[in-house]
Amino acid sequence: MYDQTIIVTGAQGNLGGVAMRVLQPIYATVVGTSHHPGADNLKPMDICDQKQVSDLFHRIRPHLVFNFAAISDVTVCEQYAERALATNYQGVCNLANVCRSHGTRLVHVSTDYVFDGERQEYSEDDEPNPLQVYGRTKWMSEIPVLENNGLVIRSSGVIGYAGKQDSKFMRKFINGGPQTMVNNQKKRFMFADDLVVAMTELAQKDCSGIYHVAGSKNLSWFEYASIIADVLEESVLSKIPDRPSLCLMSGVPQTHPTSGAVIQRPEHVSLKMEKAKAVLDNFLLTSPQDAARIMGEQIRRDYELF
Numbered sequence: 001m002y003d004q005t006i007i008v009t010g011a012q013g014n015l016g017g018v019a020m021r022v023l024q025p026i027y028a029t030v031v032g033t034s035h036h037p038g039a040d041n042l043k044p045m046d047i048c049d050q051k052q053v054s055d056l057f058h059r060i061r062p063h064l065v066f067n068f069a070a071i072s073d074v075t076v077c078e079q080y081a082e083r084a085l086a087t088n089y090q091g092v093c094n095l096a097n098v099c100r101s102h103g104t105r106l107v108h109v110s111t112d113y114v115f116d117g118e119r120q121e122y123s124e125d126d127e128p129n130p131l132q133v134y135g136r137t138k139w140m141s142e143i144p145v146l147e148n149n150g151l152v153i154r155s156s157g158v159i160g161y162a163g164k165q166d167s168k169f170m171r172k173f174i175n176g177g178p179q180t181m182v183n184n185q186k187k188r189f190m191f192a193d194d195l196v197v198a199m200t201e202l203a204q205k206d207c208s209g210i211y212h213v214a215g216s217k218n219l220s221w222f223e224y225a226s227i228i229a230d231v232l233e234e235s236v237l238s239k240i241p242d243r244p245s246l247c248l249m250s251g252v253p254q255t256h257p258t259s260g261a262v263i264q265r266p267e268h269v270s271l272k273m274e275k276a277k278a279v280l281d282n283f284l285l286t287s288p289q290d291a292a293r294i295m296g297e298q299i300r301r302d303y304e305l306f
């Protein structure tokens with residue numbers, strides 16, 4: 001147990017929700033934040049509002065901040081580019097400024113979307129070349145963190161179960177019925193719990209700069225989803241009352257909601273992880289099958305499927 005106070009931003013999101021579960025037993029005080037007023041057990045804080053950020057830091061005086069707040073939906077970023085820039089870049093500038101004045105360490109997550117996928121394998125020193133608004137704003141988000149000696153962890157296709165509020169990937173399995181997963185992007189999917197453990201160790205070892213932390217196998221969303229479905233459909237998910245059985249379909253790339261143009265994404269990105277592996281004692285690389293089993297147990301408990 002670390003005798004420290006930490007803030008977890010974006011605690012209602014996918015990764016932030018997993019981080020709350022993983023970090024609460026590890027740190028003395030964990031304060032989760034959300035920009036939705038009245039969110040359960042979370043403190044309100046919009047990272048775009050410098051005063052809100054500053055006020056909360058003043059009250060909590062955190063040693064460490066794990067930032068998971070972002071607009072992470074690639075399509076939403078294309079459609080609302082200004083909002084994406086305000087959140088993904090300006091919001092992080094606000095956090096970095098306040099961290100500097102409080103002497104707080106900032107741990108921030110970035111993404112493989114900063115790369116174009118042309119070279120397939122990328123180390124931390126390779127020059128980014130994002131293809132879309134999300135990647136550009138996330139690349140920009142790294143600047144204020146690095147300028148303040150913070151830690152940037154780039155990851156890839158992070159999958160975890162954050163609880164019933166979980167709105168993204170796992171929601172498709174829980175809802176069942178026909179679900180489309182794209183087959184055109186290959187990446188090193190990472191189990192969210194493993195990522196949070198790695199982030200914690202890097203933070204506790206006072207690492208700063210950029211580290212790549214991702215899974216070991218290159219898969220498409222459809223391939224990854226098929227593994228999860230094979231492990232979970234019969235054993236867990238089919239027991240959720242009134243849920244239609246899952247029918248996974250391999251889909252086409254997403255298009256811009258108004259222009260109809262295909263949103264460019266890196267088709268094949270493998271993050272090289274030698275730098276992180278050299279530092280981490282615990283580089284957990286849970287296989288997709290084991291990740292599915294662990295998430296299955298979490299879903300079973302949450303939905304009382306006994």
Ligand SMILES: NC(=O)c1ccc[n+]([C@@H]2O[C@H](COP(=O)([O-])OP(=O)(O)OC[C@H]3O[C@@H](n4cnc5c(N)ncnc54)[C@H](OP(=O)(O)O)[C@@H]3O)[C@@H](O)[C@H]2O)c1
Pocket residue numbers: 009010011012013014015016034035036045046047048067068069070071072073087091109110111112138154155156157158159168
């Ligand atoms: N998931 C992945 O595969 C992956 C891979 C690599 C890196 N990352 C990075 O990991 C981080 C978390 O991703 P995620 O998948 O957990 O995304 P997520 O589920 O969309 O969570 C992001 C959270 O940030 C909140 N948020 C948005 N604007 C905010 C604001 N102005 N102030 C405070 N909170 C705000 C969102 O709330 P609302 O949704 O209610 O607006 C949401 O709860 C992001 O930085 C993402 O770029 C994710």
